[in-house]
Amino acid sequence: MEQKGDFWELRLYVAGQTPKSLLAIANLRKICEERLAGRFRIEIVDLARQPDRARADDVLAIPTLIRRLPPPIKKIIGTLADEEKVLLGFNMKHRSEDDG
């Protein structure tokens, strides 16, 4: 699948325990565990508690997922409901096809 050794550092911005936030967290965990087992770290930033952090990644939409590693930085917004789209957005699928 993805290149070996690539470590994924992800940051998910949510705002409180809203259904959208919970859904996004669940969807992200599922995708990561399936595709990046052992090679990922997820930081969840709750802007309701840390409003000052919204500025750093120009977060407007909630939920927003940022891929900090591997570069380049990528941004996906929404509940990550469509796995295919997430994979495309993070070039996971693209890369795996290249490798294969």
Add this chain to the structure above:
Amino acid sequence: MSFPITPDRDQALPKCPSGIQGLDEITDGGLPLGRTSLVCGGPGCGKTVFALEFLARGALEHGDPGLFVSFEERPGDLVQNTASLGFRLPELMERRLLTIDHIRVERSEIEETGDYDLEGLFIRLGHAIDQIGARRVALDTIETLFGGLSNTAILRAELRRLFLWLKDRGVTSIVTGEKGDAGLTRQGLEEYVSDCVILLDHRVQGHISTRRLRVVKYRGSFHGTNEYPFLMDRRGITVLPITSVGLDYAASTDRVSTGVARLDEMLEAKGFFRGSTVLVSGTAGAGKTSLAASFADASCRAGERVLYVAFEESPSQIFRNMRSIGMDLERHHERGLLHMLTARPTLHGLESHLAVAHRQVREVRPAAVVVDPLTSLLAAGSAADVESLVLRLIDFHKSLGITTLFTALSPHGGAPETSVLGVSSLIDTWILLKDIELSGERNRTLHILKSRGMAHSNQVKEFLITEAGLRLLDPYLGPEGTLLTGSARLVMEARERSEEQRAAGEHQKERRRRERRIGLLRARLGALQAELRSGSEELDELDRMETNRLRRATEDRAAMAKSRHETGGKDEHGTER
């Protein structure tokens, strides 16, 4: 905030003074307090400056902290681009009276999957508002979100929520929007902002630009509905609430000198009415500027401030030219009494000209304004536009009791009474300067075509521009009753003078002739008297001689008788003794 929120719902809508010059007059106090106003217009219309000035003025003049959220320009660029407007943004940011927050929206970087909302934006705004206690917020321009996010259904719902949220926060806010093809804005923001919508417009006609502002909507408030011209320069935005103020201004009976003594005499020996409108029209070189300058000079010498709007000459040129005819305008300028405003007519649109003059009048507070020449404005707009401008200018000046003197160029050949735009009915005193061509030279005449409210002279005077100033001479009528000026006048005067001299000489000659005759008669009289005298003397001598003879004869006879008696006793005549 400066305007208290009144709990009484029946009260007029509370306002938040924008601090933008002129806008608060149009909107009867400012923007709706605690609400969101939409400011929209095409690119370069001044939306961003409007929003920034709203915050800067709020901070400077009302101590209201402000948050500026820029979706397009970076804070550094904003500060730089508006440095010339005098808002002192860095200072305000240092004093924590202003925060500029740049939100970058790049569609290419964002993938969307699933449901989302803009809670991140709300949190970010809320945090920024809380940090400085912002009371004013500007979002410039929120429509950029539509370029960055593809789900317009979500966006629209979130925008609606945003405006409600801003209202709940109690901040007075401005959102800007780009002019759209169908509606006021591309994304129909006007649907969400129901309280106040202001449209900015930057029109260029014939390479001349004019900025205009219109309050499209202002719920629950009286507001001017016209298009108002506005300026954008080193003093920020200045909206000119120039409309016809109506006819309820007081008419002054106070008089002001024209600067030409004989002209004052023609106007009941007092001059113009203060606050009246004077038109000086004439052909090129008829002396319009000289007369206008003379009026300005007289007002300044009376210690009053004058605003001189010159469209054709620079101040130094006017100073030099007027110095050559004995007027030192520069002195008044240096003393701060004479304010010069010079601009090429085509520099900007008519409305902008009016706006500049308007602002200058507000700043200078002059007793008199000279516009020289009014007809130059025809280069910047149609006759109808110029007339409308003049009407508003006159009304504005009259409401402030300012005496206004316009000069107007009449074309050579045409009837000068009819060619001066359509403003003659607005004019209180109309002075007509004419060139009269006679005997191979041009000379100037002046007469008062009309002067409302006074018994003015109806004579045509000869108008002289001399090194010592302006002079009016009495009319000189030639043999056929025609007005004689210049050399013709001099010739006629010389001819009359020589006639007089000839008559005087004739008299002298006759007088001398008579005197001579009297002298002769006197001489003859003397001679006759002398003759008379000698005649009388001769006569006396004759008598004396006779007397002597008789006496001697008697003596002789006596002696003879004596001798006879001695001899005969009888005298020889036989007479008895």
